[in-house]
Amino acid sequence: MAITEHSALTGLRPASVQDSRQLEEIAREAYGKYLGLVDEPPAPLLLDYREVAASGRTHVAVSDDGVIGMVTVEPDDPYLILRNLAVHPVCQGQGIGKKLVEFVEEMARSAGLKGVRLWTRAEMVENISFYRRLGYVITHAERNEHAHRVFLCKESSSRRD
Ligand SMILES: CC(C)(COP(=O)(O)OP(=O)(O)OC[C@H]1O[C@@H](n2cnc3c(N)ncnc32)[C@H](O)[C@@H]1OP(=O)(O)O)[C@@H](O)C(=O)NCCC(=O)NCCS
Known part of the structure; x- marks a missing residue:
């Protein structure tokens, strides 16, 4: 089934x-x-998604029409690193990216970790605004x-010490 702007989030799962x-x-x-904004293709365009999906570190946002978003985490004690957050463009602006980020934050919190770290390309200025809006500091x-x-x-x- 095709993903459209009406594909509503039904949940998150591995x-x-x-x-x-x-x-x-x-x-x-x-x-x-x-593509074209940065010299090389963004790293997520070069990944083998069978490996990403099988890694056990990727969660997806789903709708009745299929997968509409994803996020991958990487342990980096005492932090969790958030990698490769993406929402299908027709579903952006509906709070799905925020839900995926909050999910990762809860994963870190419940594991007693200090927080979540991430990086983005400086050219991707809208991502910096997005994360700052969610409480991230540079x-x-x-x-x-x-x-x-x-x-x-x-x-x-609320870290568990
Ligand atoms: C970044 C991305 C995941 C955001 O997903 P999304 O589902 O559109 O974001 P949400 O709808 O959850 O937005 C959450 C909040 O951020 C704000 N926001 C969303 N996109 C924004 C942008 N480009 N600039 C500034 N703020 C933004 C929203 O207004 C919302 O604020 P609110 O809670 O006060 O209403 C999505 O735009 C995307 O997939 N981008 C391409 C891939 C990418 O660059 N990923 C990040 C790699 S570091």
Whole structure:
């Protein structure tokens, strides 16, 4: 079934290998707008989505029509790193990205971790606004010959010590 702007979020669940093609499509559609803005294709466009789906570290946002969003986490004790957050463009602006971010924050909190860290390309200014709106603060920036990255962090509000 096709994903449309009417494909409403029904829940979040761990990704499975059967989701691979949908994850690849979401990445292509969501990150495609950055082709040309940055020198190299954004890293999520180069991933093997069978591996991403099978990693056990990716969760998907689902609707009755199929997968509409995804997020991957990576442990980096005492933080959880949020990677590859993407929502199908026709479903953006409906709070799905925020739900996926909050889900990762809850994962960090319930694991007793200090918070969530992430980075984005400096050229992707709308992402920096998005995360700042969700309470993330810029910690630092790094520039090398390949990329200019901005790092952000949000501390867990109630850490279990
Ligand atoms: C970033 C992304 C995941 C946001 O998903 P989304 O479902 O559209 O976001 P939401 O609807 O949950 O928005 C949450 C909040 O952020 C705000 N927001 C959303 N997009 C924004 C933008 N481009 N700039 C500033 N604020 C933004 C919303 O207004 C909303 O604020 P509110 O809660 O006060 O109403 C989505 O735009 C996307 O897939 N982008 C392409 C892939 C990408 O660049 N991912 C990030 C990699 S670091």
